[in-house]
Amino acid sequence: MIRRLTEGGRGGRRGGLTRRLPEAWRQPLAIVGGVVAFAWIVIALAAPLVAPHDPLAQELPRLAPPGPGHWFGTDQLGRDILSRVLYGARVSIPLTLLLVALSVLIGGLLGACAGYFGRWVDETIMRLADLVFAFPTIILAMVVAAALGASLGNAVLAVLVVAWPAYARVTRGLVLGIREREFVMSGRLLGFSAWRSLRVDVLPNVTGPVLVLATLDIGTALLLLSGLSFLGLGAKPPSPEWGAMVASGVDVFDSWWVATFPGLAILTVVLAFNFLGDTLRDALDPRTARAIKERAI
Amino acid sequence: MSPTSAPSKDQDGGAALPSQNRRGRAAGRRPFVRFLVRRIVTALLLALGITLVTFILTNLVPGDPAAANLGQRAIGDPAIVAQWRADHGLDKPLPQQYLIHLSGVLHGDFGQSQQSHRPVADDLAEFVPATLELAGAAILISLVLGVAFGVVAALRRDRLSDHILRVTSLFGISVPTFWLALVAFYVFFYRLQITPGSGRIDPGMTAPPHVTGLYTIDAALSGQWDVFASAAAHLITPALVLALYTIGLLTRFTRSAVLEVLGQDYVRAARAKGLPARVILFRYVLRSALVPVITVAGLAFGSLLSGTVLVEAIFAWPGIGQYAYKSATSLDLPAVMGVGLVVGVVYLVINLIVDVLYGVIDPRVRIS
DSSP states (O other), X not given: OHHHXXXXXXXXXXXXXXXXXXXXXXXXXXXXXXXXXXHHHHHHHHHHHHOSSOTTOOOSSTTOOSOSSOTTOBOTTOOBHHHHHHHXXXXXXXXXXXXXXXXXXXXXXXXXXXXXXXXXXXXXXXXXXXXXXXXXXXXXXXXXXXXXXXXXXXXXXXXXXXXXXHHHHHHXXXXXXXXTSXXXXXXXXXXXXXXXXXXXXXXXXXXXXXXXHHHHHHHHHHHHHHHHHHTXXXXXXXXXXXHHHHHHHHTTTTSTHHHHHHHHHHHHHHHHHHHHHHHHHHHHOHHHHHHHHHHHX | OOTTHHHHHHHHOTTOOHHHHHHHHHHHHHHHHHHHHHHXXXXXHHHHHHHHHHHHHHHHOSSOHHHHHSOHHHHXXXXXXXXXXXXXXXXXXXXXXXXXHHHHHHTTOOOBOTTTOSBHHHHHHHHHHHHHHHHHHHHHHHHHHHHHHHHHHHHTTTSHHHHHHHHHHHHHHHSOHHHHHHHHIIIIIIISXXXXXXXXXXXXXXXXXXXXXXXXXXXXXXXXXXHHHHHHHHHHHHHHHHHHHHHHHHHHHHHHHHHHHHTSHHHHHHHHTTOOHHHIIIIIIHHHHSHHHHHHHHHHHHHHHHHHHHHHHXXXXXXXXXXXXXXXXXXXXHHHHHHHHHHHHHHHHHHHHHHHHHHHHOTHHHHO
């Protein structure tokens, strides 16, 4: 019992990040996820160099099956699907990363405020978060996007509306829990300033879980964003956005290649970030780590 | 044998005197009532919040609702426009408009769909049973498969089957539902022709007599087994596609819940006593590991409801998901808001039930 308490204290104090990350990176899932995610980021940066055709150029033949000239075939308007999928990375990946970064920032800030100030600030922010949680995500995002008008920017805004509360909840909970822990108290008693205590004791314990949540959320955010575009509430034609491309394949579903390849693009990106996030979570979640350690004894 | 006994026995203290025990139980009952009241009040406030959200969003729309609802000619006549605005309470201040909106919602008036030109409430009532059937089938599939996979993964931790299940469940939560629906439709219906096409039953068949609105149950009730077979065959592919995400979610969650319980002292004690593995699994591990799974299942239902919007459109399943899809693509705002409202409230009620159930099963929840 005593050992477990001290273990928890130590694990908490040093923060999982620096100690456990190297182990996480050696996991096969994390390696596969990292490589695929990195490849997609490179593709997003280098799309004009690697794409064989102009993603918007309409050439004959239309709806050509995958073959030597067009590896992924062409769509109803004779556009090269491979080039569109590659260019699609430039639309979806930066927007998704921006979206998650903004959610972390807004949610984290609001959550920290709620945890720190308590009282009515806490009540207001958390009840607002509860309200967002009261809706299934796509439904609320769809409602918001429909109200704001169909555009990619509004779709991003709609996903942001549904994404921030998760961070607010996690950050608030962590700040509340950690503020009262022995190692923070002992730090304060040793004469740490509030800022040093926050930086050395509180922050490392907040960033780990928030980072894991963010990594896992990249996949969810991309699924939501492409889902909204699929519903016609996001990217407008002729933008090579993956969700919108899948939607255009619904009308010509016997030409399977039109929808298959953009869908695979979404799947691989989401899977890559989920592989990464899942490994990170296992490495950083003290509960899982402890459970595994205890079983191993 | 109630599932509560394992945790509560530890807390009450098995050796307590009978009189103490009785007092303890009487004191324990009031917190439950308080817990129940608090949860119901919160749910009601949230429901009110949902109406406020849909109201605010409706009022955010750039553009004149009068222009959207009146014909070209009527829009040119200021008197008609003013009359229309007065009829719909749009000339009143916003708080008052919200109260009008709220009283409309409470009376089942969600406005009129610009697309079907029918009251949104009528549309929704028509489409809800189809979605309930689909989502119900999907949650059943997810619970059975998700829990089974999760238990297997935990028991075979770090072995091949655990790794395969981990990758599969991550795949399940990563695949875009709308795309998977399309692929399943193409492969199983168009190419292999082993599943029936779109809709709820074969085109030549008439729907079973309406009892619940769920075709499989109605057909079984009336003994029309050919209709039942057709309805079930139509149901299975969309339900599986819809369930894949929640199967992945529940597998991951069950695995970690079981792993956590496996590390507990009382499980180790049971093992040390030499109890058979099956007894340990079902009597000691699953009973406490599956309690939190209920909560996750309630939350998973939300993603199922979200998924219906994307799946029903592909399978032409005549539920509120397809209705939402059509309304969203044609920017039929009253219809979209109606769906948001109804789905939000359904989700709220399900999570309220789950919370209360959790409070019944696990007494520790009531205290917080």
